[in-house]
Amino acid sequence: xxxxxxxxxxxxxxxxxxxxxxxxxxxxxxxxxxxxxxxxxxxxxxxxxxxxxxxxxxxxxxxxxxxxxxxxxxxxxxxxxxxxxxxxxxxxxxxxxxxxxxxxxxxxxxxxxxxxxxxxxxxxxxxxxxxxxxxxxxxxxxxxxxxxxxxxxxxxxxxxxxxxxxxxxxxxxxxxxxxxxxxxxxxxxxxxxxxxxxxxxxxxxxxxxxxxxxxxxx
Ligand SMILES: C[C@@H](N)C(=O)N[C@H](C)C(=O)O
Ligand SMILES: [Zn+2]
Numbered sequence: 001x002x003x004x005x006x007x008x009x010x011x012x013x014x015x016x017x018x019x020x021x022x023x024x025x026x027x028x029x030x031x032x033x034x035x036x037x038x039x040x041x042x043x044x045x046x047x048x049x050x051x052x053x054x055x056x057x058x059x060x061x062x063x064x065x066x067x068x069x070x071x072x073x074x075x076x077x078x079x080x081x082x083x084x085x086x087x088x089x090x091x092x093x094x095x096x097x098x099x100x101x102x103x104x105x106x107x108x109x110x111x112x113x114x115x116x117x118x119x120x121x122x123x124x125x126x127x128x129x130x131x132x133x134x135x136x137x138x139x140x141x142x143x144x145x146x147x148x149x150x151x152x153x154x155x156x157x158x159x160x161x162x163x164x165x166x167x168x169x170x171x172x173x174x175x176x177x178x179x180x181x182x183x184x185x186x187x188x189x190x191x192x193x194x195x196x197x198x199x200x201x202x203x204x205x206x207x208x209x210x211x212x213x214x215x216x217x218x
Contacts, residue, residue, distance in 0.1 A: 018127045020105050020209035024216040030208075037207065039073035039102055039133050039217045046083045048090070050097040050141055054155055055107060061121075061156045062114040071214040072101040075133040078201040081187040082136060088183045093144060094176075099137040099155040099197060103130035105211035119194050120158045127209040134204035136189075137197045140180055149176045152196050164196045 021027050030037045042049055053070035054060040074082060086096050108121075108128045115121045122128035129135040140149045150172040153162045160166055164181070167174070177196050184191065189199035 017105075017124050018209055020127065020131070020211050022105075022211040024212055027210065027212055027216070036075060036077050038076045039210075040076050040079040041218070042072040042074060042079060042082065042098060042101060045079050046086050046096070048095045049086060050095060052097055052099055052155075054099050055103070055111075061158065062110065064110075066107050066110055067214070069214055072098045072136075073133060073214065073217055074101050074136060075201075075207055077203070078134055078136070081189065081201060084187045085183050085189070088186060089140070089179070090143065092179060092183075093142065094149070094179065095141045095143055097139045097141050097148065099139065100130065101136045102133040102210070102214075102217075103128060103135075104213060105131045105209055115158065117158070129200045129204045131209040131211070132204050132207040133210065134201045134207055135192075136199055136201075137195070138180070138199070139197060140176055151176050151180075155197055162195055162197075164191050164193050166196075 043051060051070055051072055053072060055066040056070035058065055089095060105127055108131055109124045111121045112124055139151050142149050150170060152166060152169050152173045181191055184199050188202045192198040
């Protein structure tokens with residue numbers, strides 16, 4: 001008998017943490033006003049892209065499945081630049097493999113609970129550039145073999161070898177890291193120095209944090 005009142009109270013409680021878009025209708029309104037805000041489905045937008053979305057599996061730092069489905073979205077200008085990266089890499093015999101892209105804010109909260117270290121996981125007080133649809137985690141595939149190439153570490157290996165200036169690595173890992181970083185930098189992305197696989201797109205400040213599931217973006 002008290003449930004409707006309780007529901008009313010819960011839905012009118014103010015959000016804690018940073019301001020973020022958590023209503024699909026608000027996101028759609030923002031896209032109508034500014035087409036750059038659209039989160040684009042990378043699997044459809046970038047030919048030859050491989051997805052290995054680790055937070056949709058237990059193979060990530062939490063050991064748990066965080067996402068209910070494997071999907072990769074980025075804001076439209078970010079996706080356009082990533083498509084250019086894919087074209088640049090194809091001329092060198094490589095393709096991109098995506099580990100993570102847009103990440104709902106709720107997932108950032110879970111990751112920080114599992115790894116409360118600001119070097120490796122954005123704190124919920126600030127939110128992640130992944131929550132803005134402006135960061136992407138990725139590696140490389142060899143187009144001839146269709147297999148992963150040697151890179152410094154696995155995704156989300158939070159060790160010194162993950163740092164982008166780490167040098168005690170096999171020559172092939174150093175070479176592939178340099179190829180990836182050069183192509184990303186050429187098209188407007190900046191690497192995060194503690195994680196060789198993480199890149200932020202220039203202009204990320206122009207996009208709000210979001211807390212919408214992938215299913216709300218289609
Ligand atoms: C948790 C890790 N994959 C990651 O994305 N780290 C950066 C710093 C982030 O949380 O934005
Ligand atoms: Zn990342």
